[in-house]
Amino acid sequence: MVLTSTSPAGEVKILDVVVQRNAENLYRFDVTLQHEDSGWEHYADAWEILSPDGRVIKQRVLFHPHVEEQPFTRSLDGVELSDGWDHVLIRAHDKVHGYAAQTFRVNLVHPSNLGKGNQSD
Numbered sequence: 001m002v003l004t005s006t007s008p009a010g011e012v013k014i015l016d017v018v019v020q021r022n023a024e025n026l027y028r029f030d031v032t033l034q035h036e037d038s039g040w041e042h043y044a045d046a047w048e049i050l051s052p053d054g055r056v057i058k059q060r061v062l063f064h065p066h067v068e069e070q071p072f073t074r075s076l077d078g079v080e081l082s083d084g085w086d087h088v089l090i091r092a093h094d095k096v097h098g099y100a101a102q103t104f105r106v107n108l109v110h111p112s113n114l115g116k117g118n119q120s121d
Contacts, residue, residue, distance in 0.1 A: 011100040012044040012092040015071050027079040034071035050089040
């Protein structure tokens with residue numbers, strides 16, 4: 001699923017988020033990003049999972065540019081989430097623009113919706 005964004009030019013964009021829950025109630029997040037990485041000075045360098053009230057739960061650091069690999073997907077396993085949350089937010093970061101204006105909301109309530117994300121601003 002590719003979503004349009006109203007993010008300013010040059011910001012990292014979240015294109016998709018897929019979430020899976022395992023038998024131990026831990027989550028795996030697969031986040032697809034797109035960014036005009038130009039090298040070590042300007043590249044998408046992280047994405048984060050936020051609680052519904054905006055606290056950082058876990059961060060996935062990206063240690064190198066993905067100039068030749070766009071868009072790209074990176075995963076984060078073993079994420080523990082509160083049972084009372086109906087959603088989490090994903091936000092992305094790049095070295096020049098900081099955090100993108102776009103966030104991505106992932107519904108956690110209904111098992112049929114688990115794994116589907118929605119863009120939010």
